[in-house]
Amino acid sequence: MSFQQIVGQEVPKRLLQNALRTGRVSHAYLFSGPPGSGQMQMAVTFAQALFCRELKDDACGQCLECRKIEHGNHPDLFVIEPDGASIKIDQIRELQRLFSYRAGAENPKVYIISQADTMTVQAANSLLKFLEEPQVPAVGILISDNGQALLPTIQSRTQRVPFSPLSPEMLMQELIREGHPAALVRCAVHLASGLDSCREIIQQNWFAEIRNVVLQLVKESMSRGNSSIILAQQKIFKTGLSEHLDAFFQVFHLLFKDMLHFRYGRQESIVFIDHLESISKLAITRSTEQWVSYMDLAAECRKKLRYNVNGQLCVEQLLIGMSDSGGTITA
Known part of the structure; x- marks a missing residue:
């Protein structure tokens, strides 16, 4: 994959392509940013560009080296992920063993450590020695949602590459x-x-059903009150659908x-834009203060759900809260 195919993250792209x-190219990088900001995709693309035979600052996607990366069988690329809840010292020791052999070409070996902040203290100390004295030319990419959680000595020996959330x-x-x-x-x-999380949720059948049910429940609460509970x-x-109350x-x-977006004339911000006619009718039945109170x-109901309050009680509390504020308000 080319850097140009990665959505957003212009700062990391520019930094890595300049290198x-x-x-x-640094001996070690720390890709730090919020979940879903594409660090792993960027790390694999960077490795691909390092190995690419055709381009100097990107991956062509066509040469043998690029295709090996895409197929997940490049002999000089190693990816470490948590074993259970953490990355353990045995995983770092195995990485060191694999890196005791020289790379198959003139390029350095590359390793990617996903969720690097989950390393045990022993694993982190073992990696620290490896960062300082790799046995062969190597490029390490540590990925973390919270780079500050890594040992300060590891942070100081890596070049930080900041990632920002996609809008x-x-x-x-x-x-x-x-x-x-x-x-x-x-x-x-x-x-x-x-992107990956969004794609996953869109492909779930329950997601489209939830959108429709929520709109039905709000309409019902606005008009016939307690029938919305039924x-x-x-x-x-x-x-x-009860499995997806959050x-x-x-x-x-x-x-x-x-409803607030409609009342303030910000139709371009409306999420349920495919139900604009219904929203236009519902929005004026409550004041802006009431819509804020419903938000x-x-x-609050979502918070209670996380504290294991009965889910049905939480839903009923929300629906009763809406129906208790009856009356049409047009001002």
Whole structure:
């Protein structure tokens, strides 16, 4: 994969490509940034560019070295991931053993350590010695959501490459370009972080169902009050959707926020844009203060859910909270 195919992250791209062009590639890098910001994809692309026979500062994707990377069988690229909850000293020792042999070509060996902040103290100390005195030319890439969690001595011996979260707008543009339904994309980018997580949630059947059920429940609460509780029992707690209550409360929060966007004339920010007609009718039935209070209530119910409060009680609390604020307010 070329650097140009990676969405966003212009600062890391520029830093790494400059290193490739000038021949000043560091012996170790620390890719640090929030989950879903594409660190692993960037690390593999950087390794591919290091091995590429055709281009100096990118991966052509066509040469033998590039294809080996893409197929996951390059003999000089090693990836370490946590064994259970942590990266253990035996994994670092095995890396050192593998790196005791010279690379098969003039390029250095490359290793990528995913979730590097999960290394045990023993593993981190073992890696520290390896960083200082590799037996063969090597380039290490440590990936962490929290680079500050690594030993200060490891941080000081790596070049930090900062990653930033992808904006919802950037995620939407890429996902829609890939052919995913725009209505689902607009919602998913607010629930998940990063392209991979968004793709995963969009492809779940329950996700589209949740969007529809939330809209039905809000309409019901606005008009017939307690009948929304019966609807919730039928649509949520007698189906598999009850396994996704956290997502339910997040979608409720987004829909309440859409009501505010409509009242303030910010239609371009509305997530449920495919239900604009319904939103236009619902938004004026409550004041802006009430919609804000519903957002707070949804957030509070979600918090209670994380503390193992009964999920059905949380949903009923939200629906009752909406129906208790009855009355049409147009001002």
